[in-house]
Amino acid sequence: MSMRKALLAACSALVVGCGAAPAESPNLGKAVSPEEIASWDISIGPDGAGLPSGSGTPQQGEQVYLAKCLACHGEKGSGKPNDQLVGGQGSLGPGQAPVKTVGSFWPYATTLFDYVRRAMPLNESKSLRDDEVYAVVAYILQLNGVIGENDTIDAQTLPAVRMPNRDGFVRFSRGK
Amino acid sequence: MPKNKRPMPSEPEQAAGNGLLDRRLFLTGGAAAIGSAALPDDVPAAEALPVESWMKTPGSPFVPYGQPSRYASKVARIFASAPGTTGTGASRTPHHLLDGTITPNGLHFERHHSGIPEINPEAHRLLIHGLVKRPLVYTLDALMRYPMESRIAFIECAGNSAQLYQKEPAPLGLQSLHGLLSCAEWTGVRLAALLEDAGVDPRAQWILAEGADASGMSRSVPLAKAMGDALVAIYQNGEPVRPSNGYPMRLLLPGYEGNANVKWLRRIKLTEGPTMTKDETSKYTILQNDGKSLQFCFAQEAKSVITRPSPGLTMGAPGLYEIAGLAWSGYGKIAKVEVSADGGASWALAALQEPVLPMAVTRFRSPWRWDGGAATLQSRATDDSGYVQPSRSRLIADRGARTNYHFNGIASWGVAQGGEVKHVYA
Numbered sequence: 044m045s046m047r048k049a050l051l052a053a054c055s056a057l058v059v060g061c062g063a064a065p066a067e068s069p070n071l072g073k074a075v076s077p078e079e080i081a082s083w084d085i086s087i088g089p090d091g092a093g094l095p096s097g098s099g100t101p102q103q104g105e106q107v108y109l110a111k112c113l114a115c116h117g118e119k120g121s122g123k124p125n126d127q128l129v130g131g132q133g134s135l136g137p138g139q140a141p142v143k144t145v146g147s148f149w150p151y152a153t154t155l156f157d158y159v160r161r162a163m164p165l166n167e168s169k170s171l172r173d174d175e176v177y178a179v180v181a182y183i184l185q186l187n188g189v190i191g192e193n194d195t196i197d198a199q200t201l202p203a204v205r206m207p208n209r210d211g212f213v214r215f216s217r218g219k
Numbered sequence: 220m221p222k223n224k225r226p227m228p229s230e231p232e233q234a235a236g237n238g239l240l241d242r243r244l245f246l247t248g249g250a251a252a253i254g255s256a257a258l259p260d261d262v263p264a265a266e267a268l269p270v271e272s273w274m275k276t277p278g279s280p281f282v283p284y285g286q287p288s289r290y291a292s293k294v295a296r297i298f299a300s301a302p303g304t305t306g307t308g309a310s311r312t313p314h315h316l317l318d319g320t321i322t323p324n325g326l327h328f329e330r331h332h333s334g335i336p337e338i339n340p341e342a343h344r345l346l347i348h349g350l351v352k353r354p355l356v357y358t359l360d361a362l363m364r365y366p367m368e369s370r371i372a373f374i375e376c377a378g379n380s381a382q383l384y385q386k387e388p389a390p391l392g393l394q395s396l397h398g399l400l401s402c403a404e405w406t407g408v409r410l411a412a413l414l415e416d417a418g419v420d421p422r423a424q425w426i427l428a429e430g431a432d433a434s435g436m437s438r439s440v441p442l443a444k445a446m447g448d449a450l451v452a453i454y455q456n457g458e459p460v461r462p463s464n465g466y467p468m469r470l471l472l473p474g475y476e477g478n479a480n481v482k483w484l485r486r487i488k489l490t491e492g493p494t495m496t497k498d499e500t501s502k503y504t505i506l507q508n509d510g511k512s513l514q515f516c517f518a519q520e521a522k523s524v525i526t527r528p529s530p531g532l533t534m535g536a537p538g539l540y541e542i543a544g545l546a547w548s549g550y551g552k553i554a555k556v557e558v559s560a561d562g563g564a565s566w567a568l569a570a571l572q573e574p575v576l577p578m579a580v581t582r583f584r585s586p587w588r589w590d591g592g593a594a595t596l597q598s599r600a601t602d603d604s605g606y607v608q609p610s611r612s613r614l615i616a617d618r619g620a621r622t623n624y625h626f627n628g629i630a631s632w633g634v635a636q637g638g639e640v641k642h643v644y645a
Contacts, residue, residue, distance in 0.1 A: 069364045072347065072355025072416050079356075080348055083486055086427050086437060089495045115303060124302030135510040141621055143501065148512075151495045158497040161435035165304065165333060168433045212504065215516040217550070 087157040091202030094156065098197035099178025101185035107175045108182050111164045120144070120186050129186045132207055146187025150212055152204035155180050177201070234567030237560035237594050240586040242570040245541065296326055297394055306334025307434075309376065310463075311398025314526045318543065320572075320580050321371070322401035324456050328477075329463045330376050330399070333434035336483055340467040343431065345413075345451065349488035352418030359467050362453060365408040370450060370473055371579045373402040373547045375519045377476035377503050381623035383611060383630060388642045392531030396630065396642060397524045400547070402580040405471045406454035410487070411446045419446075423489035427496070428470050431485035438479045439493035440472060444517070448473050451484060473578035474549030475517045476625070478503050508619035518549035521608050522627035523556050523583070523600035534638030537591035542569070547580045548602035555601045556583040562595035562631065562645035563610065569598070577603075594634040595645045611644060 077084075087093045108120075120128030122144075131142025141147075145155060160176045162168050171179070181196040189204060190196070196204075232241035287294060294317070298310035310329045312322055322328075329335075340359045348354035376399035382389035389396065419442070426445045429437040440449075450471040452460055460466045465482030472480050478498055493499065493515070505513040523546035528534055542560075546553045552575055557566035569583040583598070600608045609617070611628035633643035 066412065066415065068412055068416050069361075070416055071361035071364055072357050072413065073361075075346065075348070075354050075356045077354075080346060080354060083346055084348070084488070085435065086429065086488060086494050086496070088490065088492070135506065137508055137510060141506055143506070145501075149501050151500065154495050154497055154500055157494075161437070162333065162433070162497075165307065165433075168333065168435070211510065211512055212500070212514040213511050215505075215513040217518070 085157070085161055087153045089151045089153050089202070091153055091198060094153070094198035094201060095173045096198065097173035097177055098195050099174050099176070099181050100195050101178075101182045101190070101192055103174075104178035104180065104182025104185075107171070107179040111171070112179065115165065120183055128183050132187070135208065135211065144187070145183055146189060146207065148208050148211070150206055150209050152180070152184060152189070152201055152206055155183065156201060234585075235559060235561070235565040237565075238588040238590055239542075239558060239560050239565075239567040240539075240588060242568050242585055244586040245570070245584065294326070296328070297398070298329070304334075306331050309378075309399060311394050312401045313394045314397060314400070314524075314545065315393045315529050315531045317526070318582070320402055320545070320582050321456060322403055324403070324458065324461050324464070327401040327403060327455070327461070327464055328374075328376065328399045330378075330477060331432070331463075332436050333432050335462050336432045337462065338431060338467060338483060343467050343485070345468065345484060346486045347413055347417045347489075348486075349427070349490055350420035350423035351414070351489055352420065355413070355417045357413065359453070362408050362451065362468065365412060367406050367453075368409060368450065369404055369406040369454075370448065370471065371402065371404045371574075371576050372471060372473040373400060373519075373578065373580045374471075374477045374480055375400040375522075375547070375549075377478055377516070377519070377624040380522075380524075380626040380628075380630070383626050383628060384615070384620040384623065386620075388631075388644045391642060393524070393526060393529035394531060396530070397526075399477070400545070400580070402545075402547070403456050404454075405450060405452040405460075406457070407450040407452035407468065407471065410449040410451055410470070413451065414446060414487075414489070417489075419489060422491050425490045425493050427486070427488040427490055427494045428479070428481040428484060429486040429488070430465075430481045431483040436478075436481060436498065437494070437496045438481055438499055439490070439496060439515075440470075440475075440479055440517075442489065444472055444475070445487075472517075474519060476503060476519055476549075479517060503624055505618065505622040505624050508621065516625055519547070520625065520627040521548035521550065521553070521600045521602040521606050522546070523553075523598040523608060524630050525558070525596050525598050525632055528596065528634060528640045529632055530640050530642045532640055534589060534634060534640065537589050540587045540589050542585040542587050542596065542598075544569075544583050544598050545580045546571075546583055546598070546600040547578075548600065548604075548606070549578060550602055550604050550606065552577045552603045553581040553583075553600055554603045554605075556581070557599045557601075558583075558585040558587075559597045559599070560587060560594045563597055563599075563629070566599065589634070591638075592636055595643065596632040596634060597629050597645065599629055 131147030296310040300308040379399035525544040569585040614628035631645040
């Protein structure tokens with residue numbers, strides 16, 4: 044190896060070692076625009092980031108629930124055969140039998156919109172229109188007493204909903 | 220003195236109570252020495268050896284993809300689905316019928332939230348966006364051009380062994396109790412390489428990983444893990460990842476609870492904070508006695524279990540047995556495993572079979588002379604951070620039993636006189 048090549052090799056080793064330049068990459072990703080991403084970008088942050096336009100009320104949501112949700116989640120979210128959605132508030136404390144529902148356990152109302160829109164109803168997920176999702180979210184929140192019968196849920200009101208168990212979570216650290 | 224220079228004892232060395240022998244017994248020729256010392260007088264005579272039909276006629280032709288012997292058909296997963304569904308639930312690995320450390324692909328445990336999607340790999344895309352300088356989308360062909368790395372890693376469902384939180388010991392076999400654990404060699408592209416392609420915005424602290432299944436299973440993961448040992452895995456034990464494990468690609472987060480290792484990976488979004496998805500709030504959190512729930516319990520704690528003997532198997536005649544089992548830690552390597560045959564009153568060091576790898580299962584073995592009487596078998600793992608697997612009662616005293624997640628306490632197998640093996644609490 045010539046002196047010049049040796050110096051070059053030493054320099055590039057140093058650069059890699061310092062992390063001053065990114066590792067070489069085939070760079071085979073293709074650029075995409077926000078419009079092209081839109082149909083996939085369905086996650087909703089706890090601050091409401093990502094919520095679409097549209098709205099719904101508990102009354103409208105009851106119709107959606109009866110048609111799409113009742114068979115798995117029971118009358119008024121009472122559960123069976125699948126998860127109970129309503130009730131259980133105050134059941135998490137020491138010595139009690141915990142009943143974990145949207146109302147008693149879920150810390151963020153935004154999660155309910157995110158999950159219903161992406162995953163429910165199980166056999167035809169992503170089939171509800173955004174207005175229907177807002178409405179059925181409103182219905183479940185109202186059954187849990189978290190919002191009133193005449194409240195409207197939309198991109199502004201949903202992140203403002205304070206869930207009863209909002210402060211019920213502690214970030215895990217090892218040794219606890 | 221180096222241990223291989225150690226003089227062999229003339230008698231099997233008792234390492235702990237109720238018949239546990241020195242772990243080196245099988246390793247250093249000790250069995251022969253002991254065998255000669257303990258040769259029974261009444262070795263039963265074998266029958267004349269027949270020449271079977273398969274020794275005389277040509278066997279079956281080639282097949283494109285090999286299958287196990289039809290006589291091994293019991294080496295299979297068991298599974299259950301949620302009411303009204305067919306593919307929403309879990310299947311479990313039959314560790315009582317396996318040995319070694321690598322789980323065959325057809326026996327790797329599964330947990331699906333809306334069945335197994337049949338993904339056309341040519342139509343599959345991996346999107347990286349959010350807090351990046353330029354959002355990018357990758358095809359499978361594009362990823363195949365990237366440098367690959369392999370990691371032998373366990374994946375354990377956070378709900379593995381959940382039945383051990385119950386008040387009474389569940390009358391179930393090892394497969395039901397500890398079958399949501401598997402270990403494979405995963406090969407793929409470092410997620411960090413793709414994130415560097417996109418250019419990470421300094422505000423990003425988390426990623427959201429999302430699957431292409433009908434449930435859009437999604438989890439938030441700290442960016443540090445994504446930039447660390449995370450892989451976009453394309454191969455599982457050398458072949459394309461199985462559909463049940465995320466074909467054509469899955470996220471592999473070594474040591475992390477299974478749910479975070481998102482299958483059918485279609486999207487990574489960089490975010491400032493966690494997205495607070497359904498699974499990381501309402502499901503994979505640990506409700507403690509005080510009513511507060513631990514959240515983001517990512518790494519699986521050190522844990523071990525005896526796979527043989529275990530409930531689901533029956534002992535034969537009294538005599539010399541090998542106790543075999545698995546140990547693993549999401550925090551590093553297994554440093555030691557101890558085995559007890561008297562319900563934890565005394566412990567013997569087990570032999571650890573190489574290789575001992577971080578975030579992979581380690582096979583341990585311990586010789587045991589079963590006298591035909593009652594015994595309670597336990598194993599206790601310690602990882603290289605010094606963490607010791609707790610007893611069931613210690614774990615529940617610390618954390619309560621109001622959750623289904625992250626049970627890593629010691630399991631107890633009761634061997635009854637006569638050889639029946641049952642799940643017990645001790």
